[in-house]
Amino acid sequence: MPYADVVIVGAGAAGLSLAYRLCAPGAEVELSVLLVDAPPGPLRPPPRTWCFWEPPGGEFDAAVSASWRRLRVRAADGSATVAVASPLRYKMLRSDAFTGLVDRRLDSAGGFGRVELTVRAVRDAVGGGGEVVGEDARGRRTVVTGRYVFDSRPPGRLPAARTTLLQHFTGWFVHTRRPVFEPDTADLMDFRTPQPRHGLSFAYVLPLDARSALVEYTEFSRTPLEPAAYTEALEHHLREVLGASPYRVSATEHGVIPMTDGRFRPRAGRSVFRVGTAGGATRPSTGYTFSAVQRQTRSLAAALRAGEPPRTPSPYRARSLAMDAVMLRALDTGRVDGAAFFTGLFRSVPPARLLRFLDGSAPLREELLVGLRTPVAPMLRTVAELPFRARRFYPAQPAPASSLPHLPDEE
Structure with a gap:
């Protein structure tokens, strides 16, 4: 029966980030780490992209595909708001490059191991610690045990919530015959798209x-679309809005990210913990996940490497989650126009302040200043209504996120 001090289930952004930090040199307490990954096939997430902002010189910069300091939002009428994010940069990180960077550390780390299993259960073990039960490539039942187990798989079911929306998307990596794009400017939101009813x-x-x-x-809506609808929307935007035709598609991505005021519980047992989206790392109002995963895994690894029990605070402050709950409900009810809401924020809030707010790292004063730029009357009505809303389970299970944590993912 394989054993390690720390067992990590899942090799997405959260699982790899935790392993990367636990296996860094210089720990006060040396730990054995075992990474349980899904075998090749449908349970293993496909290549995907994560985006986040931070100053230049970040720990993953060697794997970053591209970055931008100019960010643009276009209103429905095509008018543009361009912000310079200095001292921050918006960075794109492809999962294959991130995995390669992490693997270089893990491959040279003493006490690190991997195993491929189709996981059936993650739970506390009877005699203490935690255990992972699954089957190997031959279908043989295998049990992996550890002092602590961290499960980074996407949630199988969303928690009961007052409001649940889904951020669902399809992306194409396109190549055009003539110059179409502005290499120094990222379009975070272009609202020249047909708007859904909710x-x-x-x-x-x-x-x-x-x-x-x-x-x-x-x-952002209550249910995903049929595949043909994403294709139609992308073709229209590329041809009619951007004038990018002819173009060639070299790769695609699809994902569904939960946007909910449900309470994700990082602790799943005495010795079992959740990280990533299932551990509350996805920002409810934006879908951003990657930066919160880094905060979450940094805190966990620091405690474990110092010989202390894992710390399990939420990656977001309670007041940030409360503001997100109000925004989600106001958006779902139609009290605020989503396109006008986000366009107004980018026009009226200094860029660095707004990015910190969207990332969940803004101090109280900045959060209040951003809050004052939102439509006050519909927000106050929603604040008064929320305490009387019952929490309900989402009626359908969303697909696992191939998580591009972008603006309004991870695993």
């Missing part, structure tokens, strides 16, 4: 150079 939609364009970019169609 929520909002926008296009998202991250240029790699003048002739290639990641172009996405994204919606």
Whole structure:
């Protein structure tokens, strides 16, 4: 029966980030770490992209595909708001490059191991610690045990909530015959898209150079679309809005990220913990996950490497989650126009302050200043209503996120 001090289930952003930090040199307490990954097949997430902002010189910069200091939001009428994010940069990190960077550390770390299992259960063990029960490639039952187990898989069911929306998207990596894109400017939200009855939609364009970019169609709504609807929306935006035809699609991404005021519980037992989206790392109002995963895993690894029990605070402050709950409900009810709401924020709030707010790292004063830029009357009505709303389970199970944690993921 394989054993390690720390067992990590899942090799997505959260699982790899935790392993990366636990295996860094210089720990006060040396730990054995075992990473349990899904075998090749449908349970293993496909290549995906994560985006986040931070100053230049970050720990993953060697793997970053591109970055931008100019960010743009376009209103439905095409008018543009351009912000310079200095001293921050918006960074794109592809999962294959991130995995390669992490693997270089893990491969040279003493006490690190891997095993491939189809996981059936993660739970506390009878005699103490935690255990992972699954089957190997031959279908044989295998049990892995550890002092602590961290489960980074996407949640199987969303928690009961007053409001649940889904951020669902399809993205294409496109190459055009002529220069179309502005390499120094990322389009975070382009609202020149048909708006759904509930929520909002926008296009998202991250240029790699003048002739290639990641172009996405994204919606915040109650249910995902049929595949053909994403294709139609992307083709329309590329051809009619951007004038990018002819173009070639070299890769695609699809994901569904929960946006909910349900309470994700980081602790799943005496010795079992959740990290990533299932541990509350996805920001309810934006879908951003990657930066919170880094905060979460940094805290956990620091405690374990010092010989202390894992710390399990939420990656977000309670007041940030309360503000998110209000925004989600106001958006779902139609009390605020989503396109006008986000366009107004980018027009009226200094860029660095707004980015810290969206990332969940803004201090109280900045959160209050951003809050004053929102539509006050519908927000106050929603604040008064929320305490009387019952929490209900989402009626359908969303697909696992191939998580592009972008603006309104991870695993």
